[in-house]
Amino acid sequence: MAKSMSLLWGAGSPPCWRVMITLEEKKLQGYKRKLLSFEKGDHKSQEVLEVNPRGQLPSFKHGDNIVNDSYAICFYLESQFQNQGNCLIPDAAEERARMYQRMFEGQTFYEKLNNVIYYDFFIPEEERHDSALSRNKEALKTELSLWEGYLQKSPGSFLAGSSFSLADVVVFPTVAYLFRFGLSAGRYPKLGEYYALLKDRPSIRASWPPHWLENPKGHEALKDF
The missing domain is CATH 1.20.1050.10 (Glutathione S-transferase Yfyf (Class Pi); Chain A, domain 2)
Known part of the structure; x- marks a missing residue:
C-alpha cells in the first residue's frame, strides 16, 4: 500500500518531518519520495504546483487522494491505517x-x-x-x-x-x-x-x-x- 504513496519534501522542514515520522510510525516504509530544495525554489516548480497549488511542501498523494497540509496528512494516515503500526491517538x-x-x-x-x-x-x-x-x-x-x-x-x-x-x-x-x-x-x-x-x-x-x-x-x- 505504501507503494501507491508519494511525498515531495524538503530537508529540515518541520511540516515535512511530521509526515515522515507518521509514515514510519504507521509502518508505511517504501513510499515514493523526492527531496526538493527550498534554496533553489523547487517548491514553486510545476511538479509541486500540480499537486499543491500553494507551492508548499510537503505535497502528498495516496493513489488519487491528495493531502498537503502536514496536520491533515498525519490525521489522514492515522485514520486510514489505524490498525497498522503504532496507534497515535490515545484511547483514554x-x-x-x-x-x-x-x-x-x-x-x-x-x-x-x-x-x-x-x-x-x-x-x-x-x-x-x-x-x-x-x-x-x-x-x-x-x-x-x-x-x-x-x-x-x-x-x-x-x-x-x-x-x-x-x-x-x-x-x-x-x-x-x-x-x-x-x-x-x-x-x-x-x-x-x-x-x-x-x-x-x-x-x-x-x-x-x-x-x-x-x-x-x-x-x-x-x-x-
Whole structure:
C-alpha cells in the first residue's frame, strides 16, 4: 500500500518531518519520495504546483487522494491505517483531549520559533527593527516556559501522557530545532529530557534531516535563551 504513496519534501522542514515520522510510525516504509530544495525554489516548480497549488511542501498523494497540509496528512494516515503500526491517538478521553490541545498549540510554538531564528530571512532588510526582534524573542521565551510547564505536569513522559501520540509527532521537530539552534537543556530541563527521550526513537531517527547528519553541529541563535 505504501507503494501507491508519494511525498515531495524538503530537508529540515518541520511540516515535512511530521509526515515522515507518521509514515514510519504507521509502518508505511517504501513510499515514493523526492527531496526538493527550498534554496533553489523547487517548491514553486510545476511538479509541486500540480499537486499543491500553494507551492508548499510537503505535497502528498495516496493513489488519487491528495493531502498537503502536514496536520491533515498525519490525521489522514492515522485514520486510514489505524490498525497498522503504532496507534497515535490515545484511547483514554483525558489523554486524547490533551493530545488535540498540545497538537494544535504546537503550531503557535513553531511560528514563534520561526519568528526568531528566521527573522532576517522572512523580513526584508528595510523593514527589520531591533525592537520587533526583541519582542519576538520575549514571546518565544514565554512559549518555552509554557511548554516546560506542560512537560512538568504531564502524567507521563510524552505530551499527551503515557504514550507517544500525534502531539509528539508534530511538536518534536520544533523541539529538535530549539536544540539545533543552541537552546540550553540546563535552563529548560524538561524540554531537554523530552528531546533526549525521543531523538533516538526509530521513526524519528529514520527521518532525521540528512543535512543534520552530515553536519551535527548546529547554530547558536538560541544559546542565550
